Amino acid sequence: MIANDIERQIAEGELVPGERLKTERELVVKYDVSKMTLRHAFDELIKKNVIINRYHQGYFVTNANIYRDKEIMGVTEMFARRGLEIKSEVVKLAKVFPDPEAKEMLQLKEGEWIYRLERIRRASHEVMLLEYANIVASKVPNLEMFNFEEFSLFDVYHKHYGIHVSWARDEISADWVAGKQAAILLDRKTGPALIVKNLSFDQSGTPLEYTTQIYNYKVFTYTVISNQTTPKYSAELED
Structure with a gap:
């Protein structure tokens, strides 16, 4: 806390x-x-x-951390700002026990459940990112009734559950992907990708969602803008 x-x-x-x-x-x-x-x-x-x-x-x-100081939005909303309509393919939506990393990040107790939502996100017929969301199940009962090929997760939080994402932290890294992930994202056996791990908090200040997003490096970059007082960043799609 x-x-x-x-x-x-x-x-x-x-x-x-x-x-x-x-x-x-x-x-x-x-x-x-x-x-x-x-x-x-x-x-x-x-x-x-x-x-x-x-x-x-x-x-x-410290001076080493970069935080959001702009409006927090989901992937659907971010792409819409660029005039792109995001299409989602749901690979998995299930109520499961969290893996150790998700359990720690979401501060869950033994026996608490999460919803695991895995999606392939496309725009202009190209795969933009792979998304693996871990959501605290007690905050969003019956989440499986929503079709997340049609609905934005942020919209469902707000309109159905009355949840507002008050702040979020991103950890950004470059890494190499291989196997099925590389085949879907890059259409090759292996290649580079931008990895964003996002931890979102609701209006009560407690963790709501821990998500890993693997972006196609060809269409997505992060631009960092700093001044002498408050560092900030913006996420941009390549034109």
Whole structure:
């Protein structure tokens, strides 16, 4: 809870790179936790390079992380902004137990379920990305009744469940894909791809969805724009 809230403050510009966090005493009172619990949260943020501990000075927001400071939107909405209609092929939609990575990222307890939604996303008859979404099942009961070849996941969250994605964090990397993924995405046995791992939070500040998106490198790039105060990025499709 503490780590997520601090990351939310950074994402929303309440805390900026280089800014010092409040003192341990102030944060213990604010979150109503012990010093040990607070330090566990700090350790988690340090491991993720979100904050650093400067000896005898306190904890500071690092300059190494890039966060959204623009409207959060789903893939369907992002492509629509570029004048492209996204077509989806649902490969899988099932209620399952999460794998260890999804369980950790979504902060699930033993025995809690997720919905696993796997889709191939196309635009202009070309495969743009492969998408593997893990969604907390308790937040979206009966999700399987929706046809996600027709509906936007973000629209369903908002219109049917009253859920608003309040903030999100993306981890972006370049990697090599092979086998079935490369065949579908690139029409070859192996090749490069852009990997985006997105963790989205609802209006209560708790994890809602953890998704891996594998983008066709030929049609998608990330552009990073930085200034002296708040770094930001934008996602763009190649024209």
